[in-house]
Amino acid sequence: MHSPANTPVYERVRRNPKFHELVRQRSRLALILSAIVLVGYYAFMMVVAFAPGLLQTPLSDESSLSVGFPIGAAIIILSWLLTGVYSHFANGRFQDLTDEITRETLQ
Amino acid sequence: MTARRILPAATAATLFATLAAMPALAAGDVGQLEKQPVNLSAIGMFIAFVVMTLGITYWAASRTRSTSDFYTAGGGITGFQNGLAIAGDYMSAATLLGLSSLVFAKGYDGFVYTISFFVGWPIILFLLAERLRNLGHFTFADIASYRLDQGKIRTFAAIGSLTVVCFYLIVQMVGAGQLIKLLFGLDYNVAVIVVGVLMVVYVTFGGMIATTWVQIIKAVLLLGGGILLAFLALSRFGFSLEAIAKSAIASHKDGVKIMGPGTLLADPVSAVSLSLGLLFGTAALPHIMMRFFTVPNAREARKSVFYASGFIGFFFLIVCVLGMAAITIVGTDPQFFEGGKVGGKLIGGGNMPVMHLAKALGGDLFLGFLSAVAFATILAVVSGLALAGASAIAHDLYARVIRKGEATEREEMRVSKIASLVLGVLAVVLGIAFEKQNVAFLVGLTFGVAASVNFPVLILSMYWKGLTTRGALAGGIAGLISAVTLVVLSNAVWVVVLNNPAPIFPYEQPALFSMTLAFIVTIIVSKLDGSASARAERAAFEDQFVRSQTGIGAAAAARH
Numbered sequence: 210m211h212s213p214a215n216t217p218v219y220e221r222v223r224r225n226p227k228f229h230e231l232v233r234q235r236s237r238l239a240l241i242l243s244a245i246v247l248v249g250y251y252a253f254m255m256v257v258a259f260a261p262g263l264l265q266t267p268l269s270d271e272s273s274l275s276v277g278f279p280i281g282a283a284i285i286i287l288s289w290l291l292t293g294v295y296s297h298f299a300n301g302r303f304q305d306l307t308d309e310i311t312r313e314t315l316q
Numbered sequence: 317m318t319a320r321r322i323l324p325a326a327t328a329a330t331l332f333a334t335l336a337a338m339p340a341l342a343a344g345d346v347g348q349l350e351k352q353p354v355n356l357s358a359i360g361m362f363i364a365f366v367v368m369t370l371g372i373t374y375w376a377a378s379r380t381r382s383t384s385d386f387y388t389a390g391g392g393i394t395g396f397q398n399g400l401a402i403a404g405d406y407m408s409a410a411t412l413l414g415l416s417s418l419v420f421a422k423g424y425d426g427f428v429y430t431i432s433f434f435v436g437w438p439i440i441l442f443l444l445a446e447r448l449r450n451l452g453h454f455t456f457a458d459i460a461s462y463r464l465d466q467g468k469i470r471t472f473a474a475i476g477s478l479t480v481v482c483f484y485l486i487v488q489m490v491g492a493g494q495l496i497k498l499l500f501g502l503d504y505n506v507a508v509i510v511v512g513v514l515m516v517v518y519v520t521f522g523g524m525i526a527t528t529w530v531q532i533i534k535a536v537l538l539l540g541g542g543i544l545l546a547f548l549a550l551s552r553f554g555f556s557l558e559a560i561a562k563s564a565i566a567s568h569k570d571g572v573k574i575m576g577p578g579t580l581l582a583d584p585v586s587a588v589s590l591s592l593g594l595l596f597g598t599a600a601l602p603h604i605m606m607r608f609f610t611v612p613n614a615r616e617a618r619k620s621v622f623y624a625s626g627f628i629g630f631f632f633l634i635v636c637v638l639g640m641a642a643i644t645i646v647g648t649d650p651q652f653f654e655g656g657k658v659g660g661k662l663i664g665g666g667n668m669p670v671m672h673l674a675k676a677l678g679g680d681l682f683l684g685f686l687s688a689v690a691f692a693t694i695l696a697v698v699s700g701l702a703l704a705g706a707s708a709i710a711h712d713l714y715a716r717v718i719r720k721g722e723a724t725e726r727e728e729m730r731v732s733k734i735a736s737l738v739l740g741v742l743a744v745v746l747g748i749a750f751e752k753q754n755v756a757f758l759v760g761l762t763f764g765v766a767a768s769v770n771f772p773v774l775i776l777s778m779y780w781k782g783l784t785t786r787g788a789l790a791g792g793i794a795g796l797i798s799a800v801t802l803v804v805l806s807n808a809v810w811v812v813v814l815n816n817p818a819p820i821f822p823y824e825q826p827a828l829f830s831m832t833l834a835f836i837v838t839i840i841v842s843k844l845d846g847s848a849s850a851r852a853e854r855a856a857f858e859d860q861f862v863r864s865q866t867g868i869g870a871a872a873a874a875r876h
Contacts, residue, residue, distance in 0.1 A: 219859040222866060232865055239442040246442075250435045254591065257428055257577040258584040264424070265576025273562035275575035281427050285629045288438045289622075295442055296622040300615050307614075307866050314868060 221314050231306045238298055242291050253284060354501035357684030358691075362500070365533070365692045366514065372529045376522035383728050386523035387454040387707045388609040393528055395616035399623025401528045402607050404535030405700055406598075406628050409495065409693040412538065412635060413667040419639025420647070420669040423564070423574025426639055430632045432587075436595040437628060441621040444599060447778045448608045449617040450867040451860065455704075456605045457712040460773045463856035465785040465849065467717055469773070472792055474712035476769045477602040479796075481705035482746075483762040484601075485698060485739070489747025490755045492694040498664050499671070499687035508747040511695055516740035518699045519706065520733045524610055527699045534696040537689045539631060545670070545686070546634045548677040549641035557637070564643040569659060574643070586823050593827030597763030600770035602708065603700035614867055635670075642669040645676050652676075702739045709735035757808035760824055764803055768795030768830035772838055778864055781857040784842045784850035791838025798833050802826035 222228050256263055264277030384390050393401070411433070418426030452458045457473035489508050496507030518526045553559040561575065568574050598604060611617050650656040652672040654663055662668050671690075675683040710732030715723040723731075769792050776783045776791075803809060805821035842850070863869045 216859055218868065219862040222862045222868060223858070228862070228866070235446075235865075243439055243442045246435055246438045250431070250591075251588075253431070254428075254587050255584065258587060261577035265573075267575075272558060273565055273572075273575070274558055275424070277424050277576055278427070278557075278561075281424075281431050282633060284431050285434050285633060288435055289625045289629045292438050292441050292622045292625045295438075296618045299446070299618050304615055310866055311868055 218314060222310060225310055225313060227306060227310050227313075231303060231310065235299065235303045238295065242295055246288050246291060249284060249287070253280070355499060355680075355684055355687065357681055358500050358687040359502075359684075361685055361688035362691050365537075365688060369514075369518065369526070369530045369533065372533075373518050373522035373526040376525035376529065379525055380521075380523040383454070383711070383725055383732070385525065386729060386732060387703075387711060388606070389524040389528055391610060391612045392525075393610040393616075395611055395619030396623055397528070397532055398607060398611050398616065398620035400535045400627065401531040401610075402604065402620060402624035403627035403631070404531035404538070404693075404696055405604055405607065406624070407535060407538055407631050407693070408697050409491065409690045411632070412542070412690065412693070413670060415632065415635045416639040416642065416670040416673075417667045419636050420642045421666065422578060423568065423570065423640075423643075424576050425578050427636050428577060430636055432591045433594055434625075434629055434632055435591075436598050437621065437625040439595065440599050441618065441625070444775070444778075445608060445617050445621050446614060447864040448605060449611075449614045450864050450870050451778065452605075452609055454606070454609060454711050455707050456600070456602055456770060456774060457708065457716075460770075460777050460788070462777060463853050463860050464777065464783070464788055468785055469788055470712050471717050472789060473770070473773065474708040474717075476765065476792065476796075477708040477712075478705055480600075480602060480762055480766045480770065481701050481708070481739075482742070483758045483765070485701050485705075485743045486746045486750055487755050487758045487762065488694055488698050488701070489743050490750050490753075492691070492698075493747060493751060495694070496691060498668075499690065504751055505748055508744055511698060512740045512744035512747070514695055515698045515702050515743070516737055518695075519702045519736040519740075524606075524703060527696075527703050528610060530692075530699055531696045534689070534692045535627065538693060539627065541686055541689050542631055542634045542638070545674055545677065545682070546637050546641075549638060549645065549673065552641070552645065552677070560637070560640050560644070564640050567644045567648050585828065586825075589823050589828035590825045592831060593760075593763045593767050593825040595767075596771045596831065597767035597827060600766040600774055601762075602704035602770070603697075606700075606704050606707065638670050638673060642673045646672040649676060698743065702736050702743070705739045706732045706736040754808075754812050757803055757806075757813065760803045760806065760808050760826065761800065764799035764826045764830060765796060767827040768799040768834045772831065772834040776835075776838060778860075780839075780842075781854055781861075782842050783838065783857075784845040784847075784853050786845045786847070786850065787838045787840075787842025790841040791834045791836075794837040795830055795834030798830035799826050802830055 264280065265275045268274050268276055268279070379390075380386050382390070415426060415430050415433070418429055420426070448459060451462055455474070456477060457470045460473040461469040489511060492511045493504040493508045496502050496510075497504050500507070502510075518530055522529075550556075550560075553563065564574065565572050570578070607620070608617050611620055646652050646662075646669050648658060649672075650658050652663055652668075652675075653659070654661045662672070664671065671683060671686060674686040678685075710728055714731045714735075715721065715728045719727075772791055772795060773783075773788045777788070802821045803826055805819065806824055806826070807819040808824060810816050810819045810821070
């Protein structure tokens, strides 16, 4: 916690090309997934604010449920599935890469 | 279009009352209620819960030896358990009662609200969980002060945490008192004291281990109760959502309009401000952040968010089904309305539809069960809050700032236990003092302060090299002052408490404005900061970045 600037251990990590690969790939994944969730959610909120009638359209002619319900449920379920996607990659490939970097740094 | 976008005063008032119902507990809406007859089955089931959790506390006490055990359960909670505990923190009595009553009253608008409440979770995982876990040990202040001035930033972050904890504690205590008066037929003061005493016992003796297990048990009970209730409700409609919707349209005074967005979130500024407050305010609630340190490693931390999001999302969907089913089952049954007048005032107030639904579908026994779960829910949330507050006092203020890291483990443990006792007493005293107050404004403050004071410094310290101590302090103070001022000028204080005719600040959640201001001030002041310490702080970012990405050094740090 009281880490002096540029500790040798961290310097070694920075010289490891795998570290830069890890940061680049994992950050890209996190950004893409965040963008999907946020763009989807705010697009939905804009429809709620400016074109609420669209969400009130019935699912079919004789249906009472509106299209808004499956769309809303899909936002919740897809967001959750994306946390699964992130965990899958972060706990698999990226964690292996992190473990490798740690091993190479501390040996 | 313009007319839709400007909230009429009446709608704003409803929205505000609903917000009060949300993360807190409807204290404002439940209001001063008549005490109900003593409900023995509810009390019996609550006692069973208390006996079980006290047993766990006894077991946990023997395992709580070090400060690390106390604050973070020694990092011994698995991802799945932690996922349930996080979900428990999120699935408060407010989400069960508040979200279902919103759907009951407003139909689709309630569903939109539910979605807004949920989407923060994936973002927390993608952008925060990893780095939180790799940088922090016990508290959010650990991360904020990682490369900045230990004395100043840690003190500031600890005070930010304590402010949020105290506001939220008051809201929960008042909610507990009102709810218990209504559901159990117990005296308000008795309810508040029972919550305070149990909270102190769980926290001082069992620390994070007991607090986590109380939360897990509660989460399981709440999920189980919700599923059972949804099953019973669906069975009334031949397990067809279509039939529920059809019947709800026929029963609701707004008819088919409940199937689409109405006026509740018609104003985009209001909607965005609210969602920012919920999104980033939640991310920066100290008792939620602490949960990331209770698992052994980053792998488990990620898993716990995955499980938590699954439980929360599932529960939210169930709650919406309950709200829709209640429109028909509760909304057309005279026994649930005052004076038997269908469409009039619901007995017990606007937050009661799901409770009435339980009575309609499962009789007094099920109502008792759900009441006991609601009480257990409040208990679990206040315990988490008290623990977060105690860690800010003992770990940040006492051990790090006052004793500058020289305090022994024993001394720090003693201070943390005294701190939780003091917080317990404070919570009871404030809970009783605020009985007759409308505490809805405290909800706005809790989330506003968390999003405007704690969140900017947290995210910038992890993501922006240029952050300096001066910038963080200036931005934090700007966020605090603007959040408090805007809440005071909003309907919740300006009209409801101070009796002015119209609010000066038209929105109920200040986050869009106060959080933006906090970010701008932090960035400008940091950029202008040319001091030697600022240069050192910027230089230290590189190492912090490596650790935040890899966790190298984190394991050793957690052992102090």
